[in-house]
Structures are given as C-alpha cells and as structure tokens.
Amino acid sequence: MSEGGLWGRLRSGLKKTRGQLAEGVGNLILGEREIDEGVLDDLETALLLTDVGVETTAEIMADLAPRVKRKELNNTRALHAALSVLLEARLEPLVRPLEINDKQPHVMFFVGVNGVGKTTTIGKLAKQLQAQGKSVMLAAGDTFRAAAVEQLQAWGERNDVPVVAQGQGADSASVVFDAVESARSKGVDVLLVDTAGRLQDKTQLMDELKKVHRVVQKLDETAPHDVILVLDSGVGQNALSQVNLFHEAVNLTGLILTKLDGSAKAGVIFAIAALPDVKLPVFYIGVGEAIDDLRPFEAHDFVRALLDDGEAGAAET
Numbered sequence: 001m002s003e004g005g006l007w008g009r010l011r012s013g014l015k016k017t018r019g020q021l022a023e024g025v026g027n028l029i030l031g032e033r034e035i036d037e038g039v040l041d042d043l044e045t046a047l048l049l050t051d052v053g054v055e056t057t058a059e060i061m062a063d064l065a066p067r068v069k070r071k072e073l074n075n076t077r078a079l080h081a082a083l084s085v086l087l088e089a090r091l092e093p094l095v096r097p098l099e100i101n102d103k104q105p106h107v108m109f110f111v112g113v114n115g116v117g118k119t120t121t122i123g124k125l126a127k128q129l130q131a132q133g134k135s136v137m138l139a140a141g142d143t144f145r146a147a148a149v150e151q152l153q154a155w156g157e158r159n160d161v162p163v164v165a166q167g168q169g170a171d172s173a174s175v176v177f178d179a180v181e182s183a184r185s186k187g188v189d190v191l192l193v194d195t196a197g198r199l200q201d202k203t204q205l206m207d208e209l210k211k212v213h214r215v216v217q218k219l220d221e222t223a224p225h226d227v228i229l230v231l232d233s234g235v236g237q238n239a240l241s242q243v244n245l246f247h248e249a250v251n252l253t254g255l256i257l258t259k260l261d262g263s264a265k266a267g268v269i270f271a272i273a274a275l276p277d278v279k280l281p282v283f284y285i286g287v288g289e290a291i292d293d294l295r296p297f298e299a300h301d302f303v304r305a306l307l308d309d310g311e312a313g314a315a316e317t
Contacts, residue, residue, distance in 0.1 A: 009295075010305045014302075018306055021267075021306065032078075040064070040065060055271075056274045060087075087303045088300055090274070091299035091303065093273060094280075095297060095298060096254070096281035096283070100134060103222065105188045111229055112229055112242070116197070118195070119148060121230055121256055122192045125192065127159050135188045135190070137161065137191050141196070143168055143171070149167070177219065184219070195209060226253045228253065229246050229255050230255075233257045233266055233269070235268075247278050257286065283297065
C-alpha cells in the first residue's frame with residue numbers, strides 16, 4: 001500500500017498496544033545483543049498483558065525458546081524477526097476481503113453488545129462502499145437505544161444514503177422487513193442493517209435477533225448474506241465469549257474489531273485466531289475516528305505496525 005497517511009494512521013492506532021508491548025518486545029529491538037532468560041520472560045509477560053492469551057502465548061514461547069537455546073536465534077534482533085513471522089502466520093487465516101455478491105440487495109447484519117461502535121462502523125462502511133460504486137441503503141433496526149435511529153439517520157444524511165426507520169420502540173423485525181422490500185424494489189446493491197446492542201447471555205434478546213433473521217428470509221431465503229459481529233477490542237478476553245455465543249445464536253460470517261486506537265489489548269486478535277471451534281475472518285479493523293480509519297484487515301500490516309520500531313515504517317513510506 002502507499003504508506004504515507006495510511007501507514008501512519010495504522011501505526012498510530014496501535015500505539016497503546018505497542019506501548020504495552022514495549023517492555024518485552026521493545027527490548028528485542030535495542031541493538032543486537034545476546035538473549036538471556038530475562039528477555040524471554042519480559043516477552044512472555046508483554047504478550048500476556050496485551051491479551052494475546054495464555055494458550056497462544058505459551059505456544060509462541062514454546063516455538064521461540066528452543067530456537068534460542070539451539071542458538072538458531074542468537075540475538076534480540078533475530079528474535080524480534082522470528083516473533084514477527086510467528087505472529088503474522090497466526091493472523092493470516094483471518095484475512096479475507098468482504099465480498100459483495102451480485103444479488104440485490106446484499107443484506108448485511110451488524111450485531112454486538114452495547115457501545116462497540118456498530119452504528120459508526122456502518123456509517124463508515126457505507127461511505128467506503130459508495131466510493132467503490134455501490135448503491136447503499138441503511139436500516140435502523142436498533143429501535144431500543146435512545147437516539148440510535150437519529151444517529152443512523154445522521155450518517156445517512158452525511159453520506160446521502162437512504163435510511164429506513166421507524167420510531168423508538170418499534171418492532172425491529174418490521175423495520176428490517178420494510179428495508180429489504182424497499183432495497184429490492186429500488187435495485188440497491190447493499191443493505192446495511194443496524195441491530196440493537198444486546199448482551200450475548202440474554203436469551204430473550206438473542207431470540208429476538210433470530211426472529212429478525214427469520215422475517216428477512218421470508219423475502220430472501222439466502223439472506224442475510226453476512227452477519228458481522230462488531231467487537232470493542234478494549235474488552236480483551238471477554239471478546240472470545242462474545243464470538244462464541246453470537247456465532248452459536250446467529251451463525252456469524254465475519255468480525256470487525258473497533259477502537260484499537262483506545263486499547264492496549266489489541267493482542268486479543270491472536271486469541272480470536274486461536275479459537276478452536278470458530279474460524280471467522282476479520283473483515284475490518286477500526287484504528288481511529290476518520291472514515292479511512294476503518295480499514296481492511298491485513299496480517300502483515302497489522303503485525304508490522306504492532307512491532308514496528310519506527311525504522312521499518314519510515315523506510316517504506
């Protein structure tokens with residue numbers, strides 16, 4: 001990618017997690033010195049503190065430590081390079097672009113708990129899809145949160161995108177049904193559906209989300225074509241239970257991680273990659289407030305921004 005602004009925003013967005021890693025990983029990039037037990041201990045602690053997860057951290061250390069002992073990795077710079085390769089390999093399976101099918105409309109549900117940034121993410125994605133030449137419509141399926149409808153309508157006005165909405169407290173399934181009908185009649189390419197934030201362990205709310213699915217399938221048995229879980233990266237390991245429970249309830253097709261710029265726990269993405277029963281792509285990550293700060297997830301760029309010592313990024317700008 002042309003680095004300049006995009007690289008700078010990604011690197012800046014991961015600043016807090018990179019800072020948390022600095023005590024351990026930072027020691028690896030201060031010259032080329034011998035590796036002692038303290039360096040490995042610091043690295044292990046740093047990985048745990050950024051929510052990489054106990055199991056994933058143990059596996060990474062189990063790979064690195066014997067190589068250090070055999071002198072395959074004989075200085076901290078080599079260890080840093082090996083860590084980069086290991087981390088990128090773990091994230092590569094999560095990389096898959098969001099593909100819009102030719103069926104009109106391509107219906108996308110956005111689900112998640114309160115406060116993760118679903119509505120903002122929808123607004124940013126709508127703008128990006130427009131830039132790709134797609135026609136977009138929004139559905140205000142969050143009829144519970146105060147001002148949720150108004151917030152989505154504001155994004156619609158800003159992007160000149162139509163919004164199907166009813167009043168607060170309306171039946172969300174009815175809103176989404178109307179939106180799908182409208183999008184079909186107008187030949188809209190993509191329908192982005194906002195849903196109410198719900199705690200993943202609240203059975204009634206999850207059942208209601210399933211109801212919205214069933215209603216939409218009366219119009220299009222293949223819809224929704226994507227169900228995307230939006231995760232606040234700041235929740236750390238709690239994200240794992242959200243992924244598991246939402247996937248069980250509504251069969252997710254992908255993830256978006258938001259607020260990476262406000263969290264020192266971006267390492268949770270490695271724990272998500274290690275989930276044994278759920279293998280979902282991360283379509284986008286959010287690293288700031290600007291439209292372009294919602295960016296397609298790339299394993300290489302992510303790891304480089306996470307471990308960058310300032311020289312690599314500068315060299316490639």
